Amino acid sequence: MKNFKIGGVPEHFNLPWYLTLRDKEYQEEDINLRWKDYSGGTGEMCKALREGEIDMAVILTEGMVRDIVNGNPCKIVQVFVETPLLWGIHVAENSDYNSVKELKGTQAAISRYGSGSHLMAFVNAEQQGWNTEKDLDFTVIKNLDGALKNLPEGNGDYFMWEKFMTKPHVDNGTFRLVGECPTPWPCFVIAVRDEVLEKDEDAVKKIIEIINRTTSEFKDIPSIDVMIANRYELELKDVQKWLSLTEWSQSQLTDSQLEKIQTQLKKLQLIDDKINKNRVLHKF
Missing domain, CATH: 3.40.190.10 (Periplasmic binding protein-like II)
Structure with missing residues (x-):
């Protein structure tokens, strides 16, 4: 069984991961995926990826792009949430x-x-x-x-x-x-360390296929609004409003989206120079 560690914020966006882990869907594909909460968010996860503490992260798009440009040896493999944060x-x-x-x-x-x-x-x-x-x-x-x-x-x-x-x-x-x-772009992406992609690309692809099945059907799960409200201690009406505004993705970040993000980061002097899309995005 292949072992992977994934990090993310302990927030409602990531409930699809909890559901797939609860139902042991990765184990059925001979994958032992373990989740770790990062309440400190993007900066904490970027550090964990750099240090090999985790293999993958569900992370804010602009923060991950910035850290890759600044030398974090990772690639974005897919958008996770398409709508803005x-x-x-x-x-x-x-x-x-x-x-x-x-x-x-x-x-x-x-x-x-x-x-x-x-x-x-x-x-x-x-x-x-x-x-x-x-x-x-x-x-x-x-x-x-x-x-x-x-x-x-x-x-x-x-x-x-x-x-x-x-x-x-x-x-x-x-x-x-x-x-x-x-945010002027999709809010969350899935990033994977280069070393993991080189060694276990097929297993990573399988993980992405599993989570995509769940996110594509997520809003249709019976009483999903009640589950989110209870789990994250939110008002039901707020969850229903949030669900109406949120769309998950099963696609990669587009070249034009990446260009927009890098242009904005450079304009704000958060990166020195833009880099080639092939150093940021991984396509299976």
Whole structure:
């Protein structure tokens, strides 16, 4: 049996992986796939991939592209979620700030440098017409739990995280939602270390085929909205809204999508130069 370790955030997007693992679908193909949660998100997973701690990751698109350009020996093998990620822009309930425009020049709380919360602060700044060199400042708070503790204490002025995962904390009064910022590209991809692709491409392909069967039918699973709401402690109406906005993918990132991402990253000075698509994308 071939052994693989895969990482991802412990969030509702990744429930299809839980279902396939629960049902032992990989074992039926002589594959022992083990999942590891990374609450720290993209930056933490990029580090784990570089160090060989995991073989694969379900990871934010822009963060993975940036890390591959910056030398992470991995390839994107497929888009996992086609629709944009809707980032909520949050402040603490006791904050004096009431709008996104007021946050110009203040301190963004991020999970870590190179994370989605870090990169999307640049995207948001550009959309707002801010100077990304002068109007952005950061403090590292590790994850959502860190933000829940730090923002009310005044460590960081705003925090960007997936809107529906943070909504319970808006509903209970810890955070206030002052704005939204969707990613300008598909939000999650599946990335695999080059060494694993070279050695076990057929097994990786099989893993992708299994997860694709589940994601293509995911919305049709009876009471899937109730399962998500219960498992992730979300309101049922919020889950239903999220499901209506979310589409999973069974296809590779397109050349034009990759070009757009690299162009944006270079414009924001998050990469020095763009690289050839063959160094980023793997096609089976």
